[in-house]
Amino acid sequence: MKxxxxxxxxxxxxxxWERDDLFRVTEIKGxxxxxxxxxxxxxxxKIHMGHVRNYSIGDVIARYKxxxxxxxxxxxxxxxxxxxxxxAAMERGIHPAKWTYDNIDYMKKQLKRLGFSYDWAREIxxxxxxxxxxxxxxxxxxxEKGLVYRKSAxxxxxxHCQTVLANEQVVDGNCWRCNQGVIQKELTQxxxxxxxxxxxxxxxxxxLTGWPERVLNxxxxxxxxxxxxxxxxxxxxxxxxxxxxTRPDTLYGVTFMALAPEHxxxxxxxxxxxxxxxxxxFVEKAKMQDRSFRAELKGNKExxxxxxxxxxxxxxxxxxxxxxxxxxxxxGTGAIMSVxxxxxxxxxxxxxxxxxxxxxxxxxxxxxxxxxxxEAYEGDGYLVNSGEFNGLNNREAIGKIIDYLEAxxxxxxxxxxxxxxxxxxxxxxWGAPIPIIYCDDCGIVPVPYEDLPVxxxxxxxxxxxxxxxxxxxxxxxxxxxxKCGGPAKRETDTMDTFVESSWYFLKYTCPNxxxxxxxxxxxxxxxxxxxxxxxxxxAVLHLLYSRFFNRVLxxxxxxxxxxxxxxxLTQGMVIKDGAKMSKSKGNVVDPDYLIEKYGADTTRLxxxxxxxxxxxxxxxxxxxxxxxxxxxxIWRLATEKLHDIKHLESTYTLVDHGEDCRLLTIKLHKxxxxxxxxxxxxxLNTAIASIMELVNAVYKFQEKPRTNEKELGLLxxxxxxILKLLFPFVPHITEELWEIxxxxxxxxxxxxxxxxxxxxxxxxVTIAVQVNGKLRDTFEIERDEPEDSVKEKACNLEKVKKxxxxxxxxxxxxxxxxxxxxxxx
RNA sequence: GCCGAAGUGGCGGAAUUGGUAGACGCGCUAGAUUCAGGAUCUAGUAGGCAUUACGCCUGUGUGGGUUCGAGUCCCGUCUUCGGCACCA
Numbered sequence: 001m002k003x004x005x006x007x008x009x010x011x012x013x014x015x016x017w018e019r020d021d022l023f024r025v026t027e028i029k030g031x032x033x034x035x036x037x038x039x040x041x042x043x044x045x046k047i048h049m050g051h052v053r054n055y056s057i058g059d060v061i062a063r064y065k066x067x068x069x070x071x072x073x074x075x076x077x078x079x080x081x082x083x084x085x086x087x088a089a090m091e092r093g094i095h096p097a098k099w100t101y102d103n104i105d106y107m108k109k110q111l112k113r114l115g116f117s118y119d120w121a122r123e124i125x126x127x128x129x130x131x132x133x134x135x136x137x138x139x140x141x142x143x144e145k146g147l148v149y150r151k152s153a154x155x156x157x158x159x160h161c162q163t164v165l166a167n168e169q170v171v172d173g174n175c176w177r178c179n180q181g182v183i184q185k186e187l188t189q190x191x192x193x194x195x196x197x198x199x200x201x202x203x204x205x206x207x208l209t210g211w212p213e214r215v216l217n218x219x220x221x222x223x224x225x226x227x228x229x230x231x232x233x234x235x236x237x238x239x240x241x242x243x244x245x246t247r248p249d250t251l252y253g254v255t256f257m258a259l260a261p262e263h264x265x266x267x268x269x270x271x272x273x274x275x276x277x278x279x280x281x282f283v284e285k286a287k288m289q290d291r292s293f294r295a296e297l298k299g300n301k302e303x304x305x306x307x308x309x310x311x312x313x314x315x316x317x318x319x320x321x322x323x324x325x326x327x328x329x330x331x332g333t334g335a336i337m338s339v340x341x342x343x344x345x346x347x348x349x350x351x352x353x354x355x356x357x358x359x360x361x362x363x364x365x366x367x368x369x370x371x372x373x374x375e376a377y378e379g380d381g382y383l384v385n386s387g388e389f390n391g392l393n394n395r396e397a398i399g400k401i402i403d404y405l406e407a408x409x410x411x412x413x414x415x416x417x418x419x420x421x422x423x424x425x426x427x428x429x430w431g432a433p434i435p436i437i438y439c440d441d442c443g444i445v446p447v448p449y450e451d452l453p454v455x456x457x458x459x460x461x462x463x464x465x466x467x468x469x470x471x472x473x474x475x476x477x478x479x480x481x482x483k484c485g486g487p488a489k490r491e492t493d494t495m496d497t498f499v500e501s502s503w504y505f506l507k508y509t510c511p512n513x514x515x516x517x518x519x520x521x522x523x524x525x526x527x528x529x530x531x532x533x534x535x536x537x538x539a540v541l542h543l544l545y546s547r548f549f550n551r552v553l554x555x556x557x558x559x560x561x562x563x564x565x566x567x568x569l570t571q572g573m574v575i576k577d578g579a580k581m582s583k584s585k586g587n588v589v590d591p592d593y594l595i596e597k598y599g600a601d602t603t604r605l606x607x608x609x610x611x612x613x614x615x616x617x618x619x620x621x622x623x624x625x626x627x628x629x630x631x632x633x634i635w636r637l638a639t640e641k642l643h644d645i646k647h648l649e650s651t652y653t654l655v656d657h658g659e660d661c662r663l664l665t666i667k668l669h670k671x672x673x674x675x676x677x678x679x680x681x682x683x684l685n686t687a688i689a690s691i692m693e694l695v696n697a698v699y700k701f702q703e704k705p706r707t708n709e710k711e712l713g714l715l716x717x718x719x720x721x722i723l724k725l726l727f728p729f730v731p732h733i734t735e736e737l738w739e740i741x742x743x744x745x746x747x748x749x750x751x752x753x754x755x756x757x758x759x760x761x762x763x764x765v766t767i768a769v770q771v772n773g774k775l776r777d778t779f780e781i782e783r784d785e786p787e788d789s790v791k792e793k794a795c796n797l798e799k800v801k802k803x804x805x806x807x808x809x810x811x812x813x814x815x816x817x818x819x820x821x822x823x824x825x
Numbered sequence: 826g827c828c829g830a831a832g833u834g835g836c837g838g839a840a841u842u843g844g845u846a847g848a849c850g851c852g853c854u855a856g857a858u859u860c861a862g863g864a865u866c867u868a869g870u871a872g873g874c875a876u877u878a879c880g881c882c883u884g885u886g887u888g889g890g891u892u893c894g895a896g897u898c899c900c901g902u903c904u905u906c907g908g909c910a911c912c913a
Contacts, residue, residue: 214907217829221909228913245913258913301911326911336913344826345911418912539908609850610837616906618837622851629864630850636865677841686839689849696849703866768845773894775845799879813893819844823893 004635004733006599013732014115022749023117025073027525034070035526036062037505037565039534039542040077040124043103044084047110049574049581049607049619050535052591056604057571057613057684058533059116063728064679066117067752073526074117075508077124078104081132081431082497083161083177089430089462096430097458100127110591114600115731122511126500131507132432133453134517135499139435140446141556147193150444155423157185162466163427164189166496167420168222168541176541190434190493191421194548198223198417201547210567212614218539224418229402230333231411233257233310236318241265241310244332244416248405249397250339251314252386253360255350258303258324260334261286266306266323273307279323286325301326301349313410314401315387324349332416340376341368347376360385361394422545424496429460429468431494439481439488448482454490468492501542502549505529506559518558528561533613536570543568569682572616574607581619589619601730602628608729609688631733633695634726638719638737641702641712646742648709650717653759657710660701664714667697668721669759675725676752684729691725698722716741724753769794770821771803787814794820 017023027033038058041051062074078100085096092099104125111118124131142148156165158175164187169176194201202223205216228246235241241257259266261283270279282304303324310319319337326345327336340350340357350357357370363381383392389401405411425434433454435447447454457476460469470476470492481488509526510519534542543565550564573580576587594603606627611617652668654661671694678687698718706712720741723734727748738748762783767790769777777799781790791812794800800822807824814820 214829218908221828224909224912226912243913247913324911326913328912331912338913343913345913416912418909536907612838615831615838620837620851623837626850632864681841683839683841685837686849689839692849766845770845770894773844773892778845802880811893813844815844815894819894821844821893 002639004632006601006631006733009736010113010115010600010732013735014112017115017117023074023119024121025071025119027522028071029525031071032069033073033526033530034065035073035509035529035531036065037075037508037529037532039532039538040079040501040504041107042079042082042084043100043107043125045103045106047107047591049589049591052114052603053574053607053613053617054533054535054571055111055114055116056607057569057682059604059731060608060679060684060728061531061533061682062117063731063749064752067728067750069751073122073508074119075122075124075511076111076116076118076120077122077504077508078107078126079497079501079504080104080125080127081494081500083163083428083430085430086428086462095458096462097127100430101125110595113595114591114604117731122508124504124507124511126432126497126504127430127456129453129455130514131504132456132500134507135432135495135503136435136447136452136454137449137517138503138553138556139495140449140452142192142552143436143446145552145555147196147552148190149193150188150190152186152188153191153423154184155187155189156182157187158182161428164423164425166423166498168422168544169498187425189423189425190436191423192499192548194422194545195417195419197548197551198419199225199415200551201419201544202417204547204563208563208565208568211565212536212568212570215536215539215543215568215570219544222419222540222544226416228414228416229405229411230414231313231337231405233313233319233337235269236309236311239265241321241335242333243335243337244414245337247339247342247398248401248411249383249389249394250342250360251312251337251401252383252389253339253341253358254312254317254319254337255340255356255358256338256346256353257310257319257321258327258336258338258349259306259321260327260329261323261325262329263323263327263334265335269308269321270306275305275307279304279306282323282325286323301345301352303349303353305353313405313408320355322353330420331418341370341373342376342378344376344378347373358385422496422548424499425493426496427468427492428494429456429462429470431497432456432500433470434491434493434495436491437479437481437488438491439484439486441486442481442483442488445481445483445488451482456494468494470494498542498545499549502545503553505532505546505564506550506553518553520558523558524560527559528564528566531567531569532565533569533571535573539570569613571613572611574617574619576619578618589621594624598624598628599631599732601733602631605631605688605730608684610685612685613682630692630695631730633699634722634733635737637695637698637702638723638741641715642740645712645716645719648713648716650720651710651713652717652721653756654710654714654717655759657708657714660704661711661714664697664701664718665759666762667694668718669755672721672725672753672755673760676755679728687725688729691722694718694725695722721753724748765817767794767817768819769797769800770819771800772823772825773821774803776800776803783817787816790814790820795822 036058038054062072066072080100085100088099089096156170158165160178160180161175170182173182174180175182202220202225205220226246228244229248230242230244233241266283267280270276303322306321308321310321312319338346340347341359342361359368359370360383361381362384363379368377380394383389383394383397389397402413433456435454437445437447439445457473460473462469477490479488479490506518506523510522513519546564553559554562579585581588606624610623653665655665671690674690675687702715723738727734764780765783766778766780768775777797791814804824809822809824811823
């Protein structure tokens with residue numbers, strides 16, 4: 001008997017798939033479609049186990065859905081612009097383009113060796129000018145619509161990467177890519193107006209029922225919607241100071257105001273007072289501190305009195321105005337009212353600066369004393385010291401006070417978001433050029449559509465660390481102003497690579513379309529993505545940007561759906577020895593090594609069996625051995641009795657030919673049912689486990705010497721069922737064995753196997769018998785035996801009697817075909 | 826601090842609606858086969874007490890509760906992980 005030779009088999013099957021162009025997919029009107037998408041990789045060199053896991057999960061679903069009769073779009077491409085290409089260029093003297101395309105070649109080979117069913121005819125590389133020119137086109141459209149704008153603002157800047165980062169790309173004050181410190185820098189940058197969609201992006205979270213709660217929570221958290229009111233405080237002399245608060249119920253307890261150092265009034269207020277000099281110095285100092293530094297100050301807030309006062313609109317109290325380094329200019333109005341009695345942060349500031357504390361909310365169960373208060377009371381209660389609102393429950397008071405303010409013209413309802421606009425300028429070379437020209441006379445001039453693409457010159461050398469060679473490329477920079485024809489300069493910043501990944505899923509539907517950015521018919525045939533699979537690390541990055549971008553393209557008329565991803569599965573990380581795989585920790589498992597030693601099928605199987613997809617997978621070398629053993633077991637099972645069964649007709653329904661045939665038939669149908677249901681709900685590990693159980697049962701069945709053709713036909717049928725069920729997981733070995741058994745390949749690939757409900761029901765069932773909830777015995781009955789006789793049988797069991805002896809039976813609970821519980825005492 | 830997820834054998838993990846906890850795999854133990862190793866096959870494997878047989882007790886982080894019955898539902902609590910964090 002031939003051994004299981006994974007190398008030969010996998011090469012052979014892959015060659016056949018390629019020859020027959022098996023994964024090619026076209027739009028077939030009237031056929032139900034299924035768009036399965038896995039997050040495309042950055043071509044960093046080699047694929048890692050995280051990719052293998054992600055794409056193995058995807059391939060199971062893709063192949064399964066195809067077998068269920070769907071027209072399945074399953075594409076793959078490359079997120080090909082980005083920093084590492086420049087770093088590699090610097091380190092090794094290779095051009096970023098060459099480095100990138102070499103990596104793509106290598107990684108594509110790896111993905112093919114793993115046998116994933118991608119339609120490679122739809123492959124996209126985002127650094128391809130045919131791709132990014134349409135991105136530039138979208139940029140221009142967005143510019144026209146006012147969704148792109150340029151402003152000078154304090155931005156996150158990674159000194160190491162020498163570029164600006166979006167808020168989403170700063171993780172714990174560090175750069176998401178190099179993990180080094182991020183500073184604040186005032187720069188003029190391009191922004192996408194994602195905040196225009198903040199409310200919709202937030203509210204639609206509740207409609208994304210196919211997304212994990214976790215991701216939706218993270219997005220909601222990030223967008224940060226809060227309901228409140230803007231209140232106008234008249235300044236003592238003249239002018240108005242507007243603040244935002246979510247707690248108007250504490251308005252009577254305001255004892256000071258605080259402005260952000262960047263607030264326009266910060267310096268002007270103090271002018272002419274004795275505090276002027278000190279205030280100026282304070283503001284200067286605070287402006288120097290970057291965001292992360294200020295965040296660390298927490299319990300150590302600093303502020304300074306401006307010498308001016310505002311008037312509380314409700315009780316006319318004179319309120320001193322401070323400048324506080326803890327007040328954020330970007331949120332609300334950059335100014336706050338402070339209520340030390342009911343806000344811990346205000347409380348600490350008041351204590352430090354000797355400011356009064358006024359209680360306005362009294363809890364029901366105790367009395368607060370402002371002189372002995374040790375921390376702010378942030379709970380609920382009834383209003384005191386609050387004029388006509390005294391006695392009201394504070395939650396009710398919120399609405400009443402807002403109504404009052406609005407009626408008197410002192411304030412208005414307001415919703416604020418924490419989300420900021422998306423800064424997309426990157427001072428880098430390896431990215432899509434921003435299609436903008438600066439003219440001394442005409443100002444900012446968008447590149448005319450007919451002049452697109454703005455091609456990234458490839459004949460440049462990355463010489464100096466962190467300096468984009470575009471800055472030194474005269475041919476690129478020097479340009480005639482499209483408006484006046486005079487001398488002008490090109491924008492040298494490129495776009496954030498997250499812009500590319502915000503619409504690649506649309507381009508997959510029509511990658512070769514040339515007449516415009518997207519072919520709407522094909523986009524609408526495939527969209528939305530039915531199932532998206534990827535890592536949770538993109539929860540507030542790519543997944544938020546894409547939702548924004550898809551909305552913009554929806555409004556531009558390129559796609560009918562508003563939300564791009566209907567269902568989302570976030571797979572867990574692959575870890576080893578308790579840590580994420582990384583070179584520095586030396587716990588990396590190389591997919592190439594696994595494919596070489598055990599084969600693609602084993603590698604895939606192992607990723608799918610060791611843990612459910614959404615959980616972290618703890619890699620175990622022993623686990624691979626186990627999976628390899630399992631496949632060898634399948635191989636032996638199918639080939640050992642080959643001569644006895646090959647010529648026979650197979651069956652998987654043999655219920656009237658002896659007990660063990662009947663039992664095996666039932667096992668077969670139960671397993672088909674279980675595997676089908678498990679794949680549908682992504683319990684891939686338990687799907688595999690139940691196939692393993694079936695394999696064990698078939699082994700037992702074939703151990704007995706058999707000559708009867710019906711029985712051998714059932715053996716053959718059982719093996720075929722196993723191959724069918726396993727095909728989406730391990731396509732190579734199953735196809736090979738299918739062929740060895742002499743079958744038509746289409747029968748394996750083209751249709752999933754159906755089970756018969758009547759064969760999933762066993763006619764004998766085991767009843768568990770409990771006494772007072774404790775299991776005492778089990779016994780077998782015919783399915784659906786009358787309750788009374790089951791009850792009687794249960795009560796008369798020896799082991800049961802032992803526990804009921806001398807006690808009175810109070811109640812007997814019967815759960816049909818399952819359990820009897822005898823309650824006695 | 827706020828939001829969220831998760832705690833089950835030596836390990837990875839099972840247990841759709843409350844109904845026999847520990848499926849499947851790894852590891853381990855014993856036996857068969859083998860010159861030996863490996864591979865394969867068979868049996869066993871939650872812990873404890875018994876081992877004369879049948880057993881008996883305890884067990885899903887922890888303390889309560891609901892229920893005939895709780896890993897599953899409710900309340901409290903501890904731990905771990907993830908996200909946000911001076912957001913007014």
